Amino acid sequence: xxxxxxxxxxxxxxxxxxxxxxxxxxxxxxxxxxxxxxxxxxxxxxxxxxxxxxxxxxxxxxxxxxxxxxxxxxxxxxxxxxxxxxxxxxxxxxxxxxxxxxxxxxxxxxxxxxxxxxxxxxxxxxxxxxxxxxxxxxxxxxxxxxxxxxxxxxxxxxxxxxxxxxxxxxxxxxxxxxxxxxxxxx
Amino acid sequence: xxxxxxxxxxxxxxxxxxxxxxxxxxxxxxxxxxxxxxxxxxxxxxxxxxxxxxxxxxxxxxxxxxxxxxxxxxxxxxxxxxxxxxxxxxxxxxxxxxxxxxxxxxxxxxxxxxxxxxxxxxxxxxxxxxxxxxxxxxxxxxxxxxxxxxxxxxxxxxxxxxxxxxxxxxxxxxxxxxxxxxxxxxxxxxxx
Numbered sequence: 001x002x003x004x005x006x007x008x009x010x011x012x013x014x015x016x017x018x019x020x021x022x023x024x025x026x027x028x029x030x031x032x033x034x035x036x037x038x039x040x041x042x043x044x045x046x047x048x049x050x051x052x053x054x055x056x057x058x059x060x061x062x063x064x065x066x067x068x069x070x071x072x073x074x075x076x077x078x079x080x081x082x083x084x085x086x087x088x089x090x091x092x093x094x095x096x097x098x099x100x101x102x103x104x105x106x107x108x109x110x111x112x113x114x115x116x117x118x119x120x121x122x123x124x125x126x127x128x129x130x131x132x133x134x135x136x137x138x139x140x141x142x143x144x145x146x147x148x149x150x151x152x153x154x155x156x157x158x159x160x161x162x163x164x165x166x167x168x169x170x171x172x173x174x175x176x177x178x179x180x181x182x183x184x185x186x
Numbered sequence: 187x188x189x190x191x192x193x194x195x196x197x198x199x200x201x202x203x204x205x206x207x208x209x210x211x212x213x214x215x216x217x218x219x220x221x222x223x224x225x226x227x228x229x230x231x232x233x234x235x236x237x238x239x240x241x242x243x244x245x246x247x248x249x250x251x252x253x254x255x256x257x258x259x260x261x262x263x264x265x266x267x268x269x270x271x272x273x274x275x276x277x278x279x280x281x282x283x284x285x286x287x288x289x290x291x292x293x294x295x296x297x298x299x300x301x302x303x304x305x306x307x308x309x310x311x312x313x314x315x316x317x318x319x320x321x322x323x324x325x326x327x328x329x330x331x332x333x334x335x336x337x338x339x340x341x342x343x344x345x346x347x348x349x350x351x352x353x354x355x356x357x358x359x360x361x362x363x364x365x366x367x368x369x370x371x372x373x374x375x376x377x378x
Binding site for chain 1: 315347
């Protein structure tokens with residue numbers, strides 16, 4: 001596959017029928033997701049919209065690109081929260097520059113990437129305060145909270161009784177709500 | 187190192203009985219044994235370099251560095267893993283007279299590879315966190331000079347520090363020592 005510039009990627013992406021992410025000079029088409037992979041972000045969105053009422057923060061779905069730098073990478077997080085005015089890359093208004101919290105629902109094919117390279121890339125977004133990998137095989141959310149000197153504090157929340165706390169948003173969500181209706185294998 | 191499941195469901199006792207006679211290593215979790223494949227050159231050199239770099243200061247503190255021949259147990263029911271490197275301090279706590287199952291690692295180090303990265307970052311880290319003695323969990327890239335250290339904090343939280351580049355110095359707070367990444371990665375042809 002030939003290497004693309006970020007401008008070429010954006011030109012192709014803006015008229016494409018499918019979503020692709022962009023990193024290391026290449027476009028990566030995004031496949032569809034399973035029911036849990038769709039239901040969990042939907043229920044998270046509902047819970048967060050409710051929890052964030054009146055706080056000046058907004059929840060957006062995986063149709064909005066997030067950019068690490070002008071050169072990329074460009075990703076479509078499963079769920080994005082920004083606070084205050086959205087900072088957008090240009091008049092297309094389709095690239096968010098100032099996410100505060102990003103969520104990725106883990107799947108077997110994406111787990112290594114989401115926990116490894118993607119998290120590392122997201123760390124380069126200065127506005128980002130929390131990164132949340134969400135399991136779909138059991139009720140479990142992990143919150144990485146930014147600390148001074150480039151460190152991140154990991155808090156794991158496991159079980160339907162747990163309540164997942166987002167300190168950068170000063171709110172929390174109940175895992176029972178996020179995983180309502182999800183059938184787990186074991 | 188890639189793992190593939192063997193078909194039968196086993197108790198931990200059955201696993202240990204088979205494993206102690208086996209000619210190759212298998213890990214055990216979810217009632218199954220997972221055979222461990224061999225590793226690439228960087229995957230073998232990195233633990234050796236790390237052991238060399240850590241050994242002196244670790245031993246001066248009454249601690250010991252062990253290689254991937256030693257099993258580590260999370261609970262009596264499992265999982266049982268073979269970390270690439272385990273470090274324990276003081277007396278080793280061993281499960282029984284076979285002296286081949288360590289219960290009290292202070293630091294566990296895993297070298298990442300494509301086939302195990304999700305497992306090492308996800309399931310395995312999650313399991314290791316349940317070992318009360320464990321203070322640091324370290325992931326070592328074989329693609330670039332990059333080590334990640336998770337340090338145990340109060341209330342079940344873990345602090346993640348990245349050390350990137352040949353000039354970086356990776357700090358092991360629980361051992362009060364550090365390792366220069368150039369000592370670990372110098373001269374290695376990286377990539378997996």
